[in-house]
Structures are given as structure tokens and as C-alpha cells.
Amino acid sequence: MAEWTDDGACLLAHFDNADDLLRAVTRLREEGYRLLEGYTPFPVDGLAEALHFEERRLPRIALMGAVFGGAGGMLMLWYLNAYDFPINVGGRPLDAWAAFALPAFEMLVLFAVLSVIGAMLWFNGLPRLHHPLFDARGFERVSSDRFLLAVGRADPLFDAERSGRLLEELGAVDLEMLAP
Template sequence: MSATLYGLIAEFRTGDALLEAARRARDEGYCAVEAYAPYPVEGIAEAVGFPRQRVPLFALLGGIVGAAGGYFLQWYSAVIDYPINVGGRPLHSWPSFIPSTFELAILGAALAAVFGMLFANGLPRLYHPIFNAPDFEQATRHRFFLCLPIHDPHFHETRSRDFLQSLQPMSVSEVPA
């Protein structure tokens, strides 16, 4: 295998052809299949074996941390650090802490979701070898691409090229690293 090769890429005319090609690639044994399309293709995530994201878990944890931090901050300032008897209410008057606690839970969840999404997607990524593929700029307009990267354990340069040719794409080309 060439050290200057990222993988092989096949270009398809329709989203259905890309979906069928991705399913066949997974059935063939490829586990690191990458698909690129100008718009969402229904079922492509399952076809390429896209893992479930943990962004909802990040958002839940961010909400819990935000709520706990907001409540603790209010409790500490009202009960421990600077206790003031206002209108005879108890120092730990939890109902008055609820609005700020709720808002900080929402803020924490939103920030954790945004940063979790960026982390899960490997962003910001300023360079990816796929951008060097021939005609890849068409992926944002009207072409669909399926890439078999070299780091896939099932990848073999000649067998993978023959497999991609058997899918009847418009073209098959190498992606330089």
C-alpha cells in the first residue's frame, strides 16, 4: 500500500446509487466507509455504520452541571457567605433559587451540546485529504461520493478498486494523502 494514498473514491450520479453502494461496501466487510453528498440521503448513516452520537448525553450532563452550579452559587451566597434576613424568610429559601437554576441548566445544556457536537465531529478540521480528490468540489452541488480509506482493515488497493468498479460508478480515483 502506498504511504501517499488516503484511499479510493467512487463518484455516483444519484443518492440512491450512493446508498446502494454504501450498503454493498458494508456487506463486503469494509468498516470505515465514508459517504459524501450535497444533501441528506435517507438511510446513509446506517448504511455506512455511523455510530450513535453522544451529544444528547453531553447536553444532559451540561444541564445537570449548570443547574447544580447555579443552585450552589445561590445557596452559598445567601446562606453561608452573606446571610441577610429579608422579610422574615428563611435563609435557604429554595423557591427563589428555581428561576436562575433553570436558566443555568439551559445554558449549560446548550453549551455542552455545541462543544460536544464539535468534539464528536472532530471539528475544527482545517484540512482533510478528501479535499484533494479529483472532482470532489462537485460533492457540494450534484455528485455523490463513496470513499474507502486506506486505514480500513479490509482495504487492499487492487481488490478495493475492483470492488468499487463493480458498483458501476461514474469514476473511481485515488485520494492522495
């Protein structure tokens, strides 16, 4: 099935509030539309679920970063202090894992945070300095009080006339067709 592509070829419908947007998304999904995307000023609870969008990769990437940082940190400290440059301090063990635990934990946190933030930006296609949506009329209100619904023009059900009418019935206050 076709996936949502962020190319800006879509019909944009403006809504006044989050509830209207949520209702419209649910209805369009029921009608069979699949290429949908919402734009909101703040994370709206339930919108990603209504779009059937799930994000399972990020927690796994964070876990991988944590394991890499923690285990790699421990290994590095062991290599530095027990193997490559052993210093005998009063006969204490060279592989002092208890002493290494704190710096290794810091590396665990550091790598987990760096990888999850890096992956979030990468998956979101950021940073990106320009996007066709920025040319849309009134798109700047997305960061204030508008809730937008984009219907991809590649959607098999898409029909400028019919889709537009349906969105207006659902309470859209403004419609705009965007070419890529």
C-alpha cells in the same frame, strides 16, 4: 477491528444521488469492507445506520452538562444568597429555591448547549482549516449535488483494482485514489 481514520488515504467514488450511495454502502458492508465513509450535501436518512455508525456519547454529554449547570447553578445561588451574603427580606426564607429555579434553569440550558456543541465539534475534529480531501478532484461538489463514498486504503479487503471495479458496477460516475 480497524476503525475509520480521517487521514484521507482512501479511494473516493462519486455518485449522482443518495440512493446509489446508500446501495453502494450496503453492498460494500456485505462484502466485508469496514473502513467506509460517505460525504453528502445534506444528512441522508439511513446512511449512518448503513455505515453502522452510532453516536451515543453526545446525549450523555448533554445530560452531564445539564446536571452540572442546573445543580451547580442551584448550589451557587444558595451559596451566594443563603450562606455567604444572607439578606433578610421581610422574613422570607434565605434558601428560596423557587426563586432560584429560573436562573438555575437558564444555567442548565446554557451548560447543556455549550457542552453538546463543544463535544460535537471535538468529535468531528473541527475546526480544522485544511484536510487532504479538499485537494480531491470535485470534492467541492459534495456541498451541492454529489454523494461520495470513501473506501479506506487500510481496509484488509482493499484492492485498488477490485474495489474500483466493484464501485463502478455500483454506479460510481468518477473514481479517484487519494494518498495521505
